[in-house]
Amino acid sequence: MQLYNTLSAKEREALIEEAGKERLTISFYKYAHIGNPSIFRNHLFIHWNELDVLGRIYVAHEGINAQLSVPAENFAAFKSHLDSIIFLENVRLNIAIEQDNKSFLKLKVKVRKKILADGLNDATFDVTNRGVHVNAETFNTLIEDPDTILVDMRNHYESEIGHFKNALTPDVDTFRDSLDIIEQDLADHKEDKKLVMYCTGGIRCEKASAYYKHKGFKQVYQLEGGIIEYTRQVNDQNLENKFIGKNFVFDHRRGERITDHVIANCHQCGNPCDVHVNCANEACHLLFIQCDSCSEKMDNCCSNECKEINALPYEEQKKLRRGKVVSNKIFKKGRSEVLTYKK
Structure with missing residues (x-):
């Protein structure tokens, strides 16, 4: 039985556009004792794949942490399946403030040691x-x-x-x-x-x-x-809103606007901006804030070096990054030395 994705993100994106149907971006978590996370992981994948659920879900002995996208027409069936799982019955679902049909493009259900990387020894x-x-x-x-x-x-x-x-x-x-x-x-x-x-x-x-x-x-x-x-x-x-700016989210949207305040600055020119992007050079993929003007000037890249690499034929780019690990750079998240106006 197939328990993994067979479509690429681009193929899935095309199918979503072709379908033209509304999807809901949802997140939830629950701490609970799960005896066999691998079996539970497979159970979720089988059922959610049938409902065209996409997203990033972590399962561990301590519980589940899920961020996902589900077709609006399948929401009732999705909720019914959640309620059929004893510890997830009536679990609170956080529905995104701003919806985007392409917030997730693959279904990834992964077994982890913990559902949150907190570095704590829970036994203490x-x-x-x-x-x-x-x-x-x-x-x-x-x-x-x-x-x-x-x-x-x-x-x-x-x-x-x-x-x-x-x-x-x-x-x-x-x-x-x-x-x-x-x-x-x-x-x-x-x-x-x-x-x-x-x-x-x-x-x-x-x-x-x-x-x-x-x-x-x-x-x-x-x-x-x-x-x-x-x-x-x-x-x-109709309460007073004491939050200012955007709420960062961990999907393709990267943020949802709560108020009109722009409290951050473009990391390249310093102008007001709060749009997070990933460097277009796949060997870099640095997360940083970039305004439209700098995006056009830098071809969606974080530096001139990445701009030059990104302009190369794709096969040449693959050769350059072969065997290299860049995760440390990816997770600097705006602290790279190539950015002039980093926080």
């Missing part, structure tokens, strides 16, 4: 002893309290294009980097301050809140459903 603390979940209205009230410290649990390239007003935005490359830094910076306030955290969809705060309670923080809160659910509630309930 109670991961179920999490912080207090709060909705958008309560969150707005909490962050106006002078005894509250609001912390963005995302990485620098995420908060660079959008964040909550007055939030601490750690200058980190990964989630695991932020955990100890935040604890050290707030060490004097474990007893007297309310620690309020937020992230994209909530999964990072699930683990971080338990970790910080273990580390001695007495008042720990987390935004239920993250920025995605907050925005939905703000719109539905």
Whole structure:
């Protein structure tokens, strides 16, 4: 039985365009004990492939973390399948603020050691002893309290294009980097301050809140459903929106606009811009912010070197990158020395 993709991203993109049907971009996570992640992975792939689900899904002994795209006409069947799985029944689904039929172009269900790369030894603390979940209205009230410290649990390239007003935005490359830094910076306030955290969809705060309670923080809160659910509630309930800019997302959209504020700058010319792109040179693929003018001038590349390589015939490009590993450069995410106006 086929348990993997057979179509390329380009082939899938063409099929989506030809179909012309609306798709929904959705994310969800759930911490739960999964005895055999490989069997569960295959079960999901078989059922979701039949429903034309596309996306990036991680399965581990500790649970599932999913970001995916499903045809709107198949949503009911998809939801029914989720509800048939005991620990996923009525799981909260974060539906994207801005929809894009091409947010994902392949179905990838992968077995991992953990569903979130947090670098923590879960056996050393109670991961179920999490912080207090709060909705958008309560969150707005909490962050106006002078005894509250609001912390963005995302990485620098995420908060660079959008964040909550007055939030601490750690200058980190990964989630695991932020955990100890935040604890050290707030060490004097474990007893007297309310620690309020937020992230994209909530999964990072699930683990971080338990970790910080273990580390001695007495008042720990987390935004239920993250920025995605907050925005939905703000719109539905006509609440004051305290988020500014764009919400970075981990699919082909790379971001969804929450407000009209542009708080970042093009990494090449310094003009206001909050559009993330990947360098067109496949041997580089660096994630950075680039305005339309620089995109045209640089042929969608991050440097003149990459521009020259990208102009070569494709077969020559393949020869140049053969045997080379560039993942470290990819994950610098805007910190490359070739960028003049990097954060």
